[in-house]
Amino acid sequence: MQVNIDKSFPIASSAAAGWAFLQNIPGVAGCMPGAEITETIDDKNYKGKVKTKIGPATMAFNGDIVIKGINADKRELRLIGTGQDTKGTSTAEMDLTAWIVDADGGGCELKGKATVTVNGKAASLGGRMMTQVADQILNQFGQNFINNVITLGGDAEAAEAAKEQLAEQPKELNGLAFAWSVIVGFFKSLFGKKPGDTA
Amino acid sequence: MATTAEDLAREDKLQGLGCSRKRKEDPRFIQGKGTYVDDVKLPGMLFADMVRSPYAHARIKSINKDKALALPGVHAVLTAADLKPLNLHWMPTLAGDVQAVLADEKVHLQYQEVAVVIADDRYIAADAVELVEVEYEPLPVLVDPHKALDDDAPILREDIKDKDNAGQGPRKHPNHIFSWEVGEQEATSRAFDEAEVVVKEEIYYPRVHPSPLETCGCVASFDKVKGSLMVYITSQAPHIVRTVVSMLSGLPESKVRIISPDIGGGFGNKVGIYPGYVTAIVASIVLGRPVKWVEDRMEHLSTTAWARDYYMTGELAADKNGRIKGLRVNVLADHGAFNSHAQPTKWPAGFFSICTGSYDIPVAYVKVDGVYTNKAPGGVAYRCSFRVTEAVYVIERMMDVLAQKLGIDRMELRMRNFVKPEQFPYHTALGWELDSGDYHTALTKVLKAVDYEGLIKEQAEKRSKGELMGIGVTTFTEVVGAGPSRNCDILGVGMFDSAEIRVHPTGSVIARMGTISQGQGHQTTYAQIIASELGIPSDEIQIEEGDTDTAPYGLGTYGSRSTPVGGAATAMAARKIHDKARKIAAHLLEASENDLEWDIDRFKVKGVPGAEKTMKEIAWAAYNRPPEGLEPGLEAVNYYDPPNFTYPFGAYLCVVDIDKYTGEVKVRRFYALDDCGTRINPMIIEGQIHGGLNEGFAVAMGQELPFDAEGNILGNTFMDYFIPTTMETPHWETDYTVTPSPHHPLGAKGVAESPHVGSIPCFTSAVVNAFAHKGVTHMNMPHTSFRVWQKIHELSLDKRE
Incomplete structure (x- = not known):
């Protein structure tokens, strides 16, 4: 099961701040709900894990993140993450390219293109909802990313608010609230909004 | 013959042919008192569960079973490497191919069996499955059968990539399994060239699954002292399973006992031999303890025996009045990763050539190409005779298409043909003799x-x-009713079937058949056949099937073959008993056999009222004072090889x-x-x-x-x-x-x-x-x-x- 996702998130901060944070791999990984870097092998190779809980089912993926390229001129990062769930029944791979651009009305924008491939039980059982699930995960990721950048480079008041929001962020992917946002997203997509549109 | 009220009452009492007798199976089924494989509990029994692949195509880089083995209650974790010394990591299929029992260096389909865990109970086994660490290297996947024969298609079966024959004739590509042709290609082409009207349609018959209520499973129990193996198994063909198990294990067939207990539906799904069965048997032989394997619903739907998956191109040639002049069908058959479809040996596309249907078609040509893809193996006859559903689908669809093209009513077009x-x-043009x-x-x-x-x-x-x-x-x-052994065999065993009938001294009967009911009601209907043939009430006739130690050898129940073959064997065995009973009756009545006539449940001397012996009296005499020169007892066996x-x-x-x-x-x-x-x-x-x-x-x-x-x-x-x-x-x-x-x-x-x-x-x-x-x-x-x-x-x- 493969889905392609295009996303963009406007950030009320300078492009330099955005780019600075984008190169902080553990920081970026931490923006992914339920994800963290567990080991830094070198500046191109990391080990990480993602834990998600939906209803009674917990899935934990262990995997590798490989930085395929960092282009400072374009402020662009490409990484490939591969993982297998700890029960050996599913695997996931994400090929992500993310870059920062200056926004028209000031501030900057985080743009991302990702191809996500899921195999095994997760694909058999969850394949039909995958576009929506990936969309929601990336929306949460985007919000965390924005808050992190603003913490670094926004004005003092905004930075304080962003910090607070980050502190409130649950440590793992929250199942029920998450499922609800998936369902809401799905119905929204039925009524005219394309699944790939940003929030 | 029966005219008087007394005659009718006697006939009713038999509950023989044509009677809507209530099913003898139902009292135990509706009370939940059936005995299915999962109800079998043996002392010291262990449980097997499978490690399965998340990938459809991948190389196995390593398997680490240390953590699983360290879990208390785990007895063994077996992989292909463990089965290799026994030469059981691959097994032969009914179609002349081989199938991996446990993935050998590479997985060919999602959910393929990679390792089996044997543990004290089902829960520990399931926990241990999650602890087996398998490292995979994903390979390009082949899903679309239309791309299987492309030059750049990934080669799936590296084990046979250099073989020019995968068991069913020459092949032209490493992903090609067979080409099967029937009929006259040139004459058919001529009929199409000369036809006034031609129609063509692409018709896909999707991959489906028979989905019986009960999934597949077995309990294997090897007795190290006796050197004998007993297997309770969900099988539609227990005798063939015994032959295969004997061939694979090297145990003499006489030391292998296969029991198909009550079966919760088969529909073709339970004809094949699955890796779960083989690994449970191996584990029992290795550990010397009974081992149970029962798959769950996802495993069942994912890996054990789907059906169909035929891409068919149907063509009909006709004149303007709708009289058909020729039929041509080309099929691309997606067989999955191993060719383990359950068909008689010489029929790589089953009886697909029955596709001329009910119609008088002068000339026809059929070609079926089978290819490998990264999907589960199978291709079973889901509630049909081998590939007949596909055949009927293509001809019936084409009849509608032709009618539409000609503007002739579909009923009328059928009547004309x-x-x-x-x-x-x-x-028929493709070699069948419609009876x-x-x-x-x-x-x-x-x-x-x-x-x-x-x-x-x-x-x-x-x-x-x-x-x-x-x-x-x-x-x-x-x-249906496969079939004449000149045309049909499975692993070389002709597709006859059998019945053994014993009439006891008091006139009750036990009869055993080589078939096995999965809900068809054999206990009810076979008894009715014997009742009518022998004049013994159905309720006094006990039918048993499914235990290879007691039942005569038979090829089992699928392809609607029980009544055409097993039912015929039952009637023929009963007739042997009837013939002997006539001799005994003649002796008892001191009359010539030719002077006797059969009347519902007794022999009568023609023209002598009151001179008669019932089958019950004859049965007693068979054990008490048989005529001189005649063996005591009243029983018979018949192996019926159908003529058509x-x-x-x-x-x-x-x-x-x-x-x-x-x-x-x-x-x-x-x-x-x-x-x-x-x-x-x-x-x-x-x-x-x-x-x-x-x-x-x-x-x-x-x-x-x-x-x-x-x-x-x-x-x-x-x-x-x-x-x-x-x-x-x-x-x-x-x-x-x-x-x-x-x-x-x-x-x-x-x-x-x-x-x-x-x-x-x-x-x-x-x-x-x-x-x-x-x-x-x-x-x-x-x-x-x-x-x-x-x-x-x-x-x-x-x-x-």
Whole structure:
């Protein structure tokens, strides 16, 4: 099961701040709900894990993140993450390219293109909802990313608010609230909004 | 013969042929007192569970079982490397190929068995499965069979990539399995060149799964002291399993005992040998303890025996009056990663060449190409004789397409092309000898029963109002009762079947057959056959099947072969006993055998009232004072090798109403007329027909096993896979005609699969017919609301005024 996702998130901060944070791999990984870097092998190779809980089912993926390229001129990062769930029944791979651009009305924008491939039980059982699930995960990721950048480079008041929001962020992917946002997203997509549109 | 009230009472008491005797199986089933494989509990029994691949195609880089073995209660974790020294990491298939028991260096399909864990209980086994660490290197996946023979297609079967024959003839590509041709290619081409009208249609028969209520499983128990192996197994063919197990294990066949206990439905799903069975047997031999393996629903839907998956191109040539001049069918068959379809050895595409149907077609040509893909192996006969459902589907669809092209009513076109009653036995262009039939009478009866003219009128009115109503029809002929051993064998064993009947001194009977019931009611119907033949009440006749230590060798139950073959063996064995009983009666009555006549349950001396001996009296005499020169006892065995197949047929008509805004298809009426020759138990026949129609409805309207581009199966839970319940199931109307088979001892033909085979194209016919006035000639199954709505939307029929 493969889905392609295009996303963009406007950030009320300078492009330099955005780019600075984008190169902080553990920081970026931490923006992914339920994800963290567990080991830094070198500046191109990391080990990480993602834990998600939906209803009674917990899935934990262990995997590798490989930085395929960092282009400072374009402020662009490409990484490939591969993982297998700890029960050996599913695997996931994400090929992500993310870059920062200056926004028209000031501030900057985080743009991302990702191809996500899921195999095994997760694909058999969850394949039909995958576009929506990936969309929601990336929306949460985007919000965390924005808050992190603003913490670094926004004005003092905004930075304080962003910090607070980050502190409130649950440590793992929250199942029920998450499922609800998936369902809401799905119905929204039925009524005219394309699944790939940003929030 | 029976005319007096007393005679009739005697006959009624037998509950023989033609009686709607209540099923003897039901009291235990409806009380939950059946004994299925999962009910078997042996002392010291261990449990097996499988580690399965998340990938459809990948190389196995490493398997680490340390953590699993460290879990308390785990006895063993076996991989291909462990089975290799026993030469059991691969096993032969019924189709001449080999199949990995546990993935050997590489996985070929998602959910493939990679390792088996043996533990104290089912829960520990499941926990340990999660602790086995397997490292994979994903490989390019081949999902679309149309791309299998491309130059740049990934090669799936590295184990046989250099072989130019995979067990079923020459092959032209490493992913090619076989090409199978029947008929006259050149003569058929000529018929098409010269024809006034030609039609062609691409028809896909999706991959579906038989989905019996009970999944597959076994309990293997090896006795190290006796050196004998006993296996309780969900098998439709226990004797063949014994032969295969003996061949694979090296144990003498006499030390292998296979028991098929009660089986919760088979539908072709339980014919094959699966890795789970083999690993449980190996584990029991290695550990010296009983081992149980029972798969769960996802494992069942994902890996054990799907059916169909045929991409068919049908072509008909005809004259302007609709008389057919030729038939041509080309098929691309997706067999999955191993060719382990369950068909008689010489039939790589089963009996697909029955695709000339009920029609008098002068010349035909069929070609089937089988290819490997990264999907589960299988290709079983899901409630049908081997590949007959596909054959009936293609010819019945093509008849509709031709009728539409010519503007001739579909019923009329069929009437013009039917094989006529006087043409039987009829030799088809593709080599079958249809034993008997009366197709015109059957269809005429149906058209009258449903008021076909009235339906056509109603449809015209509805169309004028923009409403969608469809009328579907099929007039099918099936080929069942495999089969004559000159044509049919499995692993070299001819497809005969057997019955052994013992009449006890007091006149009760125990009889054992080589077949095995999975819900067909053999305990009920076989007893009725013996009752009529021997004049012993059915209730005093005990039928046993499924234990290879006690039953005579038989090829099992599938392809509607129990009545045509096992039922014939039963009648023939009973007749041997009848002959001996006549000798004993003659001795007792001091009369010549020729002066005796049989009357329901006794022999009478012709013209001498009161000089008679009942079968009970004869049975006693057989053990008490048999005539000189005659062995004591009263029993017989028969191995019946049928001279021909049997050809049940039927005429079905279906009426559907389609909601043009939601695409929902409502089956308003379904009228099924079946002719299965002599009817043994009308109530069981009706039950079988209801079941077959239900499964036909399931296939046509919702069942499919789709895959995504990475080879992930997307239909392997009952959330997705359609099993109709009472909520969805339409009302069925059944009817019958009786055209006995001339070569079967009772004239019976077999019935349980006809309704499945016959109804599926009938549903498609009805759905397509709802759109026929818009030029639609075919729509692929399943006809779910969404898919039907897509067609409605494409034709802009859902515009609100």
